[in-house]
Amino acid sequence: MDSPLIIPIFIPYQGCPRRCIYCNEHITAGSPQPPPTAAALKRQILASRHRTRRHPPRVEIAFYGGTFTGLDREAQAALLAPATACLREGLVQGIRISTRPDEIDDAAAQFLRTAGVWTVEIGAQSLVDAVLEKSRRGYTAADVVRTVTRLKTKGFATGxxxxxxxxxxxxxAFAETVRRAVALQPDMVRLHPTLVFRGTELADLYRAGAYAPLSLEDTLAACRHALRAFESAGIPVIRLGVQTTPEMEAPGVVLAGPYHPALRSRVEESIAGEMAARLLAALPVRRRTVLFTAAPTLAAHLKGRKKAQLETLQKDFDLAGVEVAVDPSSPGDVLTLTVGDRTERTGRWGPL
Ligand code: SF4
Known part of the structure; x- marks a missing residue:
């Protein structure tokens, strides 16, 4: 199903009980803006609807950054009032908030429900206690499980x-986090690479040699693993990679880490490359010209940037040539290889 159109409202650091070691919301959320009035929010919704080129099934207002339920009730009510007005007028079909797992109890959940919030995204980050402790998140994996389970039983959609x-x-440890997250059966997942931002405790650890970020290659492998696990369980990964901001693009802001402005595309390219390699290994292709056939998006991912991936495959498998045919009628997750009179097909995660 097509994803909803999200109208984001950023509330950087608001309600946060402490500053997490990797967090610099001034970089990840951009310059702080005052929360919109009802009239401004309506204009923002209408403009977003006008700009989008797709036909989203729903429009939702989302409060991101900060810890929404860490704010006192009056502040939450003030933020929610314009959003609730838009919901009642039918301009949007949902409101979502994000918060920490240790900052939302039954009373907070009940308050959200009365304001029309039906989706709660939980910033779990890890489901392994040793990792949570090193990042000084201040809660345990059991707290995450308890919170998500409670929200689900109350009928909230959870992220x-x-x-x-x-x-x-x-x-x-990351594989264990993914395994436990799948077992929790949230309605959606967001995956973010850990980046070393200027002005964070993680930057100090990095400079002191006490933290080494993942390489881009290791991050791609971890993302492939996670995507496979979540997709196989029917859990959509609605974001993979950071939301870039103009602040992030400035020199000296991202000090280290697997920063990539289009990480999801890189992951999809690497999945397409694995599919192609699987097929090439199954047929006698050496010094032959091979033909891949795929739906448009998969074909684009297979080619990669400037057809770099095709060149790598040609070299690795000693091919005379590689061609890619686009077939809009082909299923989006099936790749076909033709060599002479032989044909082989594979699915996204393995043989069909
Ligand atoms: S709770 Fe979230 S927004 Fe607040 S400091 Fe930690 S990572 Fe940043």
């Missing part, structure tokens, strides 16, 4: 935010 490459996290 989980997870990070890749936090201090103290190795491949096994």
């Amino acid at each position: 989980l935010h997870l990070m890749i490459g936090l201090p103290g996290e190795d491949g096994a």
Whole structure:
């Protein structure tokens, strides 16, 4: 199903009980803006609807950044009032907030419901206690499980935010986080790489040699693993990578880490490359010209930037040539390889 059109309202650091070691909201959320009035929010919604080229099934207002339910009730009510007015007028079909797992109890959830909030995104980041402790998040994996379970039983749609490459996290710890997150069955997941931003405690650790960020290649591998696990469980990954801001693009702001403005595309390219390699390994292709056939998006991911991926495949498999045919009628997750009179097909995560 097509994703909703999100009207974001950023409330950087508001309600946060402490500053997490990797967080610099002035960079990730951009310059702070005052929360919109009802009239300004309506204009923003109408403008966003006008600008979008797709036909989203729903429009939702989302409060991001900060810890929404860490604010006192009056502040929450003031932020929600314009959004609730838009909901009642039918301009939007939902309101969502994001918060920490240790900052939302039953009373807070009940308050949100009366204001029309039906989706709560939980900034879990990890589900391994040692990793949470090293990032000084101040809660345990059991707290995350309890909170998400409670919200689900109350009928909220839930989202989980997870990070890749936090201090103290190795491949096994990230795999454990993914396994536990799948078991929790949230309605959606966001995956963010850990980046070293200027002005954070993580930057100090990095400079002192006490933190080494993941490479882009290791991040792509971790993302592939997570995508496979969540997609196989029917859990959509609605974001993969950071939302870039103009602040992030300035020199000296991202000090280290697997920063890529289009990480999801890179992950999709690497998945397409794995599919192609699987097919090439299954047929006698050496010194032959091969033909891949795929739906438009998969074909674009297979080619990669400037057809770089095709060149790598040609070299690795000693091919005489590689051609890619676009077939709009082909299923989006199926790649076909033709060599002479032989044809082989594969799915996104393995043989069909
Ligand atoms: S709770 Fe979220 S917004 Fe607040 S400091 Fe931590 S990471 Fe940043």
